[in-house]
Amino acid sequence: MTNISPKIYVAGHRGMVGSAIVRQLLAAGHAPENIITRTHAELSLTEQSAVRDFFQAEKPDQVYLAAAKVGGIHANNTYPAEFIYQNLMMQANVIDAAFQSGVKKLLFLGSSCIYPRQAPQPMAENALLTGPLEPTNEPYAIAKIAGIKLCESFNRQYGASHGIDYRSVMPTNLYGLGDNYHPENSHVIPALIRRFHEAKASHAPKVTIWGTGTPCREFLYVDDMAAASIHVMNLEKATYDLHTSPMQSHINVGYGSDITIAELAQTVGQVVGYQGDIDFDSTKPDGAPRKLMDSSRLESLGWQAQVNLKDGLKLAYQDFMTHS
Numbered sequence: 001m002t003n004i005s006p007k008i009y010v011a012g013h014r015g016m017v018g019s020a021i022v023r024q025l026l027a028a029g030h031a032p033e034n035i036i037t038r039t040h041a042e043l044s045l046t047e048q049s050a051v052r053d054f055f056q057a058e059k060p061d062q063v064y065l066a067a068a069k070v071g072g073i074h075a076n077n078t079y080p081a082e083f084i085y086q087n088l089m090m091q092a093n094v095i096d097a098a099f100q101s102g103v104k105k106l107l108f109l110g111s112s113c114i115y116p117r118q119a120p121q122p123m124a125e126n127a128l129l130t131g132p133l134e135p136t137n138e139p140y141a142i143a144k145i146a147g148i149k150l151c152e153s154f155n156r157q158y159g160a161s162h163g164i165d166y167r168s169v170m171p172t173n174l175y176g177l178g179d180n181y182h183p184e185n186s187h188v189i190p191a192l193i194r195r196f197h198e199a200k201a202s203h204a205p206k207v208t209i210w211g212t213g214t215p216c217r218e219f220l221y222v223d224d225m226a227a228a229s230i231h232v233m234n235l236e237k238a239t240y241d242l243h244t245s246p247m248q249s250h251i252n253v254g255y256g257s258d259i260t261i262a263e264l265a266q267t268v269g270q271v272v273g274y275q276g277d278i279d280f281d282s283t284k285p286d287g288a289p290r291k292l293m294d295s296s297r298l299e300s301l302g303w304q305a306q307v308n309l310k311d312g313l314k315l316a317y318q319d320f321m322t323h324s
């Protein structure tokens with residue numbers, strides 16, 4: 001049975017993943033007063049001294065690091081300085097302050113974009129640092145790789161002496177409740193939900209999709225991601241260590257199969273009920289041609305995705321309708 005006593009800090013609790021983690025911790029019986037949160041306005045994680053003060057005051061037992069500067073292909077390509085700087089600062093501040101305040105267990109959320117653009121498919125954890133990255137999100141990916149290496153380095157230097165165990169999970173592309181539906185800066189699923197919905201409402205004859213439609217993507221519903229995060233956080237150390245190594249400790253979290261962006265567009269159109277045409281703007285970037293995760297490490301650790309894409313898209317569309 002889960003130990004319900006730890007004091008848990010969820011960084012990024014108002015984001016899509018952080019909010020799902022909080023929902024699941026509460027549903028699992030964690031007392032609300034043991035779940036520590038701060039909004040961005042209350043605590044900017046890029047501010048080192050504020051982060052240190054917060055950790056020294058709260059002294060949590062566990063940390064889910066789900067706060068990050070996040071966005072889709074256009075945002076990553078347009079604001080690379082913000083993506084590398086803010087993510088490096090947030091994770092460095094949180095991981096070091098967690099260590100300094102005595103946090104024993106921390107889970108860092110990375111991304112599938114850490115793998116080389118031409119990595120063999122599906123991409124296993126050992127593909128890390130074997131080749132050049134996808135240019136549209138290289139700065140974000142470099143920050144995420146640094147986050148993995150921060151966790152590993154703190155474990156290697158202080159694991160035995162201080163009993164710390166900092167872990168990393170690498171999510172594939174996510175979607176679901178609480179997503180960012182911005183027309184340009186979002187990921188493809190929320191962007192297409194908005195675009196198809198608006199086209200349906202205005203009886204537009206066609207919807208234009210960025211890129212060629214040929215890239216493949218794997219999509220995981222956010223509740224599955226939250227469940228995987230809690231599962232990995234709670235694995236026995238001996239079990240985790242058996243499936244990882246000190247310098248390759250991260251764990252992929254994927255759905256298990258991918259589809260083309262053209263197929264995704266058809267499916268989103270069906271879910272939304274749009275009956276017009278779809279065309280493609282190939283002047284927009286495609287990004288990585290394919291990035292299917294090999295999630296067998298996590299599966300062998302006893303976890304598997306539950307929500308299929310069609311069901312997840314229906315839930316996401318309901319969420320968009322509720323909040324638009």
Ligand SMILES: NC(=O)C1=CN([C@@H]2O[C@H](COP(=O)(O)OP(=O)(O)OC[C@H]3O[C@@H](n4cnc5c(N)ncnc54)[C@H](OP(=O)(O)O)[C@@H]3O)[C@@H](O)[C@H]2O)C=CC1
Nearest residue numbers: 012014015016017040044045067068070109111171173174
């Ligand atoms: N969404 C996806 O498809 C994927 C996400 N991931 C990773 O999963 C994690 C969660 O992503 P997701 O939930 O989608 O992201 P969201 O953008 O939904 O949430 C990010 C959260 O981080 C907070 N935050 C950002 N900057 C700061 C800051 N300087 N100080 C304090 N808080 C800050 C945001 O607060 P505020 O809104 O107030 O700024 C928000 O609550 C991230 O690490 C992301 O990189 C990985 C792969 C795919």
Ligand SMILES: C[C@H]1O[C@H](OP(=O)(O)OP(=O)(O)OC[C@H]2O[C@@H](n3cnc4c(=O)[nH]c(N)nc43)[C@H](O)[C@@H]2O)[C@@H](O)[C@@H](O)C1=O
Nearest residue numbers: 072073076111113137186187188191210211215285286287
């Ligand atoms: C999770 C992941 O997210 C980003 O990488 P990405 O996988 O390229 O994510 P995306 O969701 O933005 O695009 C997926 C595909 O979809 C196509 N596409 C079509 N039409 C729209 C559209 O309207 N919006 C968007 N965003 N993409 C579109 C788009 O051209 C691309 O081929 C990283 O920067 C990084 O943040 C990261 O790790």
